[in-house]
Amino acid sequence: MQRYSAFSLLRNALGHNRNWGRVWRSPEPKQGYDAIIVGGGGHGLATAYYLAKNHGMSNIAVLEKGWIGGGNTGRNTTIVRSNYLWTEAALLYEKSMQLWEGLSQDLNYNVMFSQRGVYNLGHSLQDMRDIERRVNANRLNGIDAEVVGTAELGKAIPHLNISPGARYPVLGASLQRRGGVARHDAVAWGFARAADALGVDIIEQCAVTGIDVSGGKAVGVQTTRGPIASDRIGVVVAGHAGVLAQMADLRLPIESHPLQAFVSEPIRPVLDTVVMSGAVHGYISQSDKGELVIGAGIDAYNGYGQRGSFPVIEHAMQAIVELFPVFSRVRMLRLWGGIVDVAPDACPILSKTPVEGLYFNCGWGTGGFKATPGSGWAFAHTMAHDEAHELNAPFSLERFSTGALVDEHGAAAVAH
Amino acid sequence: MLLIECPWCGPRAETEFSHGGEAGITRPANPDALSDAEWADYLFYRSNPRGAHRELWNHARGCRRWFVVERDTVTNRIAGSFRLDEALPVPASAAGKQAEQGD
Numbered sequence: 001m002q003r004y005s006a007f008s009l010l011r012n013a014l015g016h017n018r019n020w021g022r023v024w025r026s027p028e029p030k031q032g033y034d035a036i037i038v039g040g041g042g043h044g045l046a047t048a049y050y051l052a053k054n055h056g057m058s059n060i061a062v063l064e065k066g067w068i069g070g071g072n073t074g075r076n077t078t079i080v081r082s083n084y085l086w087t088e089a090a091l092l093y094e095k096s097m098q099l100w101e102g103l104s105q106d107l108n109y110n111v112m113f114s115q116r117g118v119y120n121l122g123h124s125l126q127d128m129r130d131i132e133r134r135v136n137a138n139r140l141n142g143i144d145a146e147v148v149g150t151a152e153l154g155k156a157i158p159h160l161n162i163s164p165g166a167r168y169p170v171l172g173a174s175l176q177r178r179g180g181v182a183r184h185d186a187v188a189w190g191f192a193r194a195a196d197a198l199g200v201d202i203i204e205q206c207a208v209t210g211i212d213v214s215g216g217k218a219v220g221v222q223t224t225r226g227p228i229a230s231d232r233i234g235v236v237v238a239g240h241a242g243v244l245a246q247m248a249d250l251r252l253p254i255e256s257h258p259l260q261a262f263v264s265e266p267i268r269p270v271l272d273t274v275v276m277s278g279a280v281h282g283y284i285s286q287s288d289k290g291e292l293v294i295g296a297g298i299d300a301y302n303g304y305g306q307r308g309s310f311p312v313i314e315h316a317m318q319a320i321v322e323l324f325p326v327f328s329r330v331r332m333l334r335l336w337g338g339i340v341d342v343a344p345d346a347c348p349i350l351s352k353t354p355v356e357g358l359y360f361n362c363g364w365g366t367g368g369f370k371a372t373p374g375s376g377w378a379f380a381h382t383m384a385h386d387e388a389h390e391l392n393a394p395f396s397l398e399r400f401s402t403g404a405l406v407d408e409h410g411a412a413a414v415a416h
Numbered sequence: 417m418l419l420i421e422c423p424w425c426g427p428r429a430e431t432e433f434s435h436g437g438e439a440g441i442t443r444p445a446n447p448d449a450l451s452d453a454e455w456a457d458y459l460f461y462r463s464n465p466r467g468a469h470r471e472l473w474n475h476a477r478g479c480r481r482w483f484v485v486e487r488d489t490v491t492n493r494i495a496g497s498f499r500l501d502e503a504l505p506v507p508a509s510a511a512g513k514q515a516e517q518g519d
Binding site (some may be wrong): 240251252301302344 | 417418430431434435437452453455456457459460461462463464465466469471487489490491492
């Protein structure tokens with residue numbers, strides 16, 4: 001791998017930037033691997049990277065049906081935070097946060113992680129009680145969190161409408177200062193490049209069409225580029241997890257929904273932090289290019305078409321204009337829909353399955369981007385040792401039959 | 417915007433309806449007799465198909481009655497609406513599933 005540094009920038013600048021090498025190889029698939037990761041999104045690439053880095057495995061393939069960075073990894077609002085209410089979730093997301101904090105150095109790739117703070121607004125007395133409870137729970141878990149009032153909000157976010165006359169008046173917020181945003185494409189590219197450098201084969205344009213199971217054990221996959229053998233298969237395909245599960249005659253407790261986001265035309269710097277509101281349901285930040293990055297909710301009905309419904313767009317816009325009247329005349333430039341896999345408790349599934357050697361990492365629903373490094377880190381451990389790490393042990397498939405759900409959806413009252 | 421046909425009120429905009437999840441999930445007659453896995457299957461596991469899907473809708477901002485819609489989850493094309501007290505036709509859904517397995 002060509003290491004990136006100030007010196008390499010200078011050297012390549014002198015060569016008119018014509019000598020940069022390929023960032024990752026484009027190998028032909030081998031007949032077999034020690035491990036196969038299905039899905040070359042952020043989570044899949046992170047899994048491959050940590051399998052190679054932490055567990056000494058390098059004979060690994062990542063199979064991606066499209067191209068790297070073309071799925072949900074490249075279509076999200078890039079928010080990173082770890083202020084989850086329940087301990088199980090908080091510890092998993094906090095592990096991720098700690099990895100984010102050193103990720104650019106670790107990958108030798110600038111993922112542009114910017115800890116600009118994340119505000120979760122409260123609009124009612126009950127919202128504020130929930131926020132105080134969550135902030136206290138976060139602190140008990142060693143996660144930075146604080147409650148801020150409207151006076152401080154007004155200073156920190158001058159364009160936020162904190163008028164008591166607002167339809168849904170802002171009463172305060174929780175603030176996680178270590179939260180922020182990262183450049184989503186760079187996360188995919190950085191993990192792909194670093195995994196490739198450790199010997200991982202990243203095979204694009206290779207859709208998995210079948211999972212071979214023999215005697216209750218996974219033995220390989222059928223792909224559009226031929227069969228590939230492996231007795232360790234990790235499936236990390238977000239919205240299509242159910243389709244892949246069906247190939248191995250498994251059922252998953254998840255449903256797929258379109259989730260939408262938009263960016264506006266680029267405008268001058270106006271918002272230097274991340275603002276989320278679960279009550280009016282909108283979240284917004286401003287990218288380094290100047291675009292407002294806005295997230296909407298999921299369509300209530302399930303779907304696999306990568307576009308969402310119009311009422312959801314309208315609802316998100318209403319929320320943003322309610323919070324920031326100054327944005328009412330900003331025009332939206334692009335919008336997109338990704339398919340997210342939502343579990344009943346809105347928490348992920350990182351788990352072994354009834355098929356030996358077949359592992360699923362799914363159910364991240366609307367909030368998977370922030371977990372990319374931690375998810376890969378824990379899932380790599382699960383695949384390498386055939387046993388969950390203590391961080392992801394609560395996120396097994398069994399929790400749906402034991403009843404030990406991590407009820408983040410019902411209790412946290414935060415947008416994911 | 418989906419145009420959903422309520423069997424009683426006719427075609428109306430999607431915003432008048434609320435979605436009730438997969439149709440045909442019947443509460444087990446005797447939950448005590450089930451294993452934990454069977455109970456979990458009833459509570460949490462859904463078919464989540466890519467293709468033809470039968471689902472419950474409620475005309476929440478209208479006649480407030482429940483009915484079944486068959487919709488393709490990829491194209492959002494609606495094959496038909498059915499009242500809960502009428503027998504559902506079989507072919508479309510079964511044909512859709514076979515086609516999906518073929519690709």
